[in-house]
Amino acid sequence: MKRFLVLISVLLSSAGLTAKTTAPDIMPAPGKLEMAKGCFKMKGVSINCDPALEAATLKAVRQFADRLTLVSGKTVSVASPIGIQSAVKSGSIKGLCFVNDASIAPEGYKISVGKKATVVSASSYSGFFYAIQTLKQMLPVSIYGTTPDLKGKWRIPCCEIEDAPRFGYRGVLLDCCRHFFSVDEVKKVLDVMAIFKLNRLHWHLTEDQGWRVEIDKYPKLTEIGAFRNGTMIKRDWGSNDGIRHGGYYTKAQIRDMVAYAAERGITIIPEVDLPGHMVAALASYPEFGCAGSAPYEVLTYWGVSKQVLNVGKESTMRFLEDVCAEVAELFPGEYFNIGGDECPRDEWKTDPDCQAKIKELGLVSDDEATAEARLQNYVTARMQKFLATKGKKIIGWDEILEGELAKGATVMSWRGTKGGIKAASMGYDVIMSPNTYCYLDYAQSPDLESEPFGITTKPERALPLEKVYGYEPFTDIPADAQHHILGVQGNLWTEFIATPEHLEYMLLPRMMALSEIQWSAPENKDFARFKESLRTHELPILDLLGYNYRKLDN
Numbered sequence: 001m002k003r004f005l006v007l008i009s010v011l012l013s014s015a016g017l018t019a020k021t022t023a024p025d026i027m028p029a030p031g032k033l034e035m036a037k038g039c040f041k042m043k044g045v046s047i048n049c050d051p052a053l054e055a056a057t058l059k060a061v062r063q064f065a066d067r068l069t070l071v072s073g074k075t076v077s078v079a080s081p082i083g084i085q086s087a088v089k090s091g092s093i094k095g096l097c098f099v100n101d102a103s104i105a106p107e108g109y110k111i112s113v114g115k116k117a118t119v120v121s122a123s124s125y126s127g128f129f130y131a132i133q134t135l136k137q138m139l140p141v142s143i144y145g146t147t148p149d150l151k152g153k154w155r156i157p158c159c160e161i162e163d164a165p166r167f168g169y170r171g172v173l174l175d176c177c178r179h180f181f182s183v184d185e186v187k188k189v190l191d192v193m194a195i196f197k198l199n200r201l202h203w204h205l206t207e208d209q210g211w212r213v214e215i216d217k218y219p220k221l222t223e224i225g226a227f228r229n230g231t232m233i234k235r236d237w238g239s240n241d242g243i244r245h246g247g248y249y250t251k252a253q254i255r256d257m258v259a260y261a262a263e264r265g266i267t268i269i270p271e272v273d274l275p276g277h278m279v280a281a282l283a284s285y286p287e288f289g290c291a292g293s294a295p296y297e298v299l300t301y302w303g304v305s306k307q308v309l310n311v312g313k314e315s316t317m318r319f320l321e322d323v324c325a326e327v328a329e330l331f332p333g334e335y336f337n338i339g340g341d342e343c344p345r346d347e348w349k350t351d352p353d354c355q356a357k358i359k360e361l362g363l364v365s366d367d368e369a370t371a372e373a374r375l376q377n378y379v380t381a382r383m384q385k386f387l388a389t390k391g392k393k394i395i396g397w398d399e400i401l402e403g404e405l406a407k408g409a410t411v412m413s414w415r416g417t418k419g420g421i422k423a424a425s426m427g428y429d430v431i432m433s434p435n436t437y438c439y440l441d442y443a444q445s446p447d448l449e450s451e452p453f454g455i456t457t458k459p460e461r462a463l464p465l466e467k468v469y470g471y472e473p474f475t476d477i478p479a480d481a482q483h484h485i486l487g488v489q490g491n492l493w494t495e496f497i498a499t500p501e502h503l504e505y506m507l508l509p510r511m512m513a514l515s516e517i518q519w520s521a522p523e524n525k526d527f528a529r530f531k532e533s534l535r536t537h538e539l540p541i542l543d544l545l546g547y548n549y550r551k552l553d554n
């Protein structure tokens with residue numbers, strides 16, 4: 001008899017009728033997830049949308065319905081019935097419902113899964129988009145593909161989910177300069193970011209080794225600056241592989257990319273790195289260089305170049321303003337990254353224009369900063385003012401803190417966390433992307449020989465998955481300054497990353513570790529759960545979608 005009852009219970013359980021369901025693997029871990037008994041059938045489900053949903057939300061719901069129809073083999077219908085809000089309130093509604101709820105935070109959402117009805121509520125496109133990502137994560141992995149899976153268990157467990165991100169800025173930096181990556185590959189990165197609810201792509205578009213954005217007023221930037229005559233081999237600074245390398249994105253491609261990202265809840269933030277890291281621009285327009293610095297050549301090797309812009313010349317500043325105006329026009333987001341890192345000021349010390357500018361501005365060296373460092377402050381402040389006229393706020397690397405920095409700038413902490421701690425304490429907004437945790441070009445194991453050749457030369461600098469996962473962005477940030485931490489970003493520099501396969505290998509699965517730092521409450525993080533979830537659920541999603549990734553150690 002007992003065995004019979006157990007059998008009944010197993011049968012009922014596999015039919016999803018009475019079983020106390022196990023929690024689905026949702027990554028990043030949601031705010032609140034309470035399991036209930038039973039399941040909701042998604043196969044052939046009727047979807048009801050609030051007529052007040054935005055057109056973009058309706059489109060996303062229809063795409064989800066079409067995918068569910070395709071993979072489950074049974075038509076999923078979408079309707080927008082009048083009176084859905086009151087039907088949801090009275091509990092008389094059936095099916096999968098998407099309803100507006102203005103009380104929910106902009107990127108947040110709620111999902112209430114009952115046996116008869118599942119109600120998804122949010123107040124914005126992003127909220128609904130993330131709710132759909134969560135619904136997909138509760139379904140068989142085949143929902144990510146286009147192959148029918150007629151035997152799939154097309155149902156989701158009854159539960160209550162209330163979710164919203166910890167940080168508003170959840171970024172990845174992609175360096176498309178050291179190596180150029182095609183539009184399709186960048187889109188593939190956006191696709192995987194969207195699954196895990198990242199929302200900012202910091203697109204590094206200008207560098208010593210290549211200029212990647214079309215600028216109408218300065219066509220030589222892409223005619224000359226977008227290509228280099230070969231690339232150094234491994235760490236041999238005297239070498240050159242002899243293979244011309246380059247490429248750039250046209251304005252049409254960029255507009256398409258921006259729209260593609262927006263559909264995935266992602267804002268693209270361009271970076272025009274200035275006034276250093278500009279050799280590709282100088283190779284195109286040598287007249288913006290310092291005295292005695294020419295000739296210029298788009299660099300074929302890595303490192304920090306002493307060849308920098310001559311910011312003492314008004315024509316150079318106008319060049320920067322013209323370029324940034326054209327770039328700002330392409331990217332509708334509120335932020336613009338002006339770089340500011342690793343700008344040696346040696347050339348400014350002897351250049352007559354720079355010295356004249358220093359005199360004119362009355363800049364002096366003191367204990368805090370040199371006159372040349374203050375000249376960079378002038379450049380930052382001028383670009384900040386200029387970009388404000390284009391409706392943009394600036395972000396810069398933590399070097400922009402040296403000397404004086406105008407209020408309203410956002411600091412990206414990369415040389416460890418100290419720049420971020422200092423900036424937040426001084427009242428600046430901060431994005432944490434410390435190289436001690438968030439540099440995704442660093443090796444994934446201290447056993448460097450076992451990893452692809454890369455930038456890491458010391459085992460202790462490696463960033464294995466668990467180390468990345470363990471990062472806590474509020475560490476050492478005073479409590480009253482923590483609200484200045486806008487978020488966290490992983491940086492994928494590409495000096496030693498030349499192929500899409502290698503790029504994906506470095507990004508994944510560490511990007512998922514980042515996603516839990518960026519999205520989940522610290523108390524909901526748990527490396528053992530995270531890793532097991534990767535093994536059984538998220539890595540199979542990557543397999544199905546054709547991403548390369550680093551395998552788990554055990």
Ligand code: ACM
Binds near residue numbers: 397414
């Ligand atoms: C940087 O890694 N130079 C920002």
